[in-house]
Amino acid sequence: MIIFQYDATFEGLLTALFDAYFRRAFPDLLLAEKEPLPLFYDESHQVVTDMTKVERVWKLLSRKLSRSALSCLTYCWLSETTEAPMLLFRYLRKVTDAPTSIEQNFADPDVLGVYQLSKKVAGERMRVLQFMRFQKTADQTYFGIMEPIYNVYPLTIQHFQDRFADQSWLIYDARRRYGYYYDRKDVNEITFKDSQADFLRYGKLQDELLDKNEKLFQEGWKSYFHSVCIQSRLNPVKHKKDMPVRFWKYLTEKD
Secondary structure (H helix, E strand, O other): OOOEOOOOOOOHHHHHHHHHHOOOOOOOOOEEEOOOOOOOOOOOEEEOOOOOHHHHHHHHHHEEEEEEHHHHHHHHHHHOOOOOHHHHHHHHHHHHHHHOOOOOOOHHHHHHHHHHHHHHHHHHHHHHHHHHEEEOOOOOEEEEEEEOOOOOOHHHHHHHHHHHOOOOEEEEEOOOOEEEEEEEOOOEOOOOOOOHHHHHHOOOHHHHHHHHHHHHHHHHHHHHHHHHHOOOOOOHHHHHHHHHHHHHHOOOOHH
């Protein structure tokens, strides 16, 4: 068994691919640097992320994959699933070796696996865009918080920046304890020191932190939501499918 240890970044993964071809030895297992090695293995290689190698690999992939297929790589990586690194590594090796494009060869399990996983991440991104509810704070910042299954916030920044270009906003991932703040000019990654704050656990800001009219707008939205609901057409099963319960605690209309 050949093992590659890397820094668990996408750049590290691309460097590992470069090293594998240079060494003519391909890993059976990719491990993060802090993960313990198994009891039995034949060879271990420490991957040192190198941006020169990353750029060379990315240029190669850009020649062999379409823009949509390159996006699938990013989406798949942001799934943060345990199988994603080796799945991507096998896929990228096949892309590199193939004389023609393989991105539509869904008979290949790795091609299909990358496509299916990227679609799941894309679906979660869309749910964040659909269900994000902003609360206007006293300092005129719009605050939104959610706990997406996958690490999709990096994929939503452009949408929020375009949609709310003239407003300051902050979106926070309560699962991963980080977020992004837009100051009407730049977007920066942020974290909160107090991870036990109520608004991080329950998704609702305290009244003293809200704009003076925010509660009024929230009540108006809830009133509208309930007024357009047709009781005779309620379908709880479909409702939970279209609006998963895990999002409800962050939705104003579900208070």
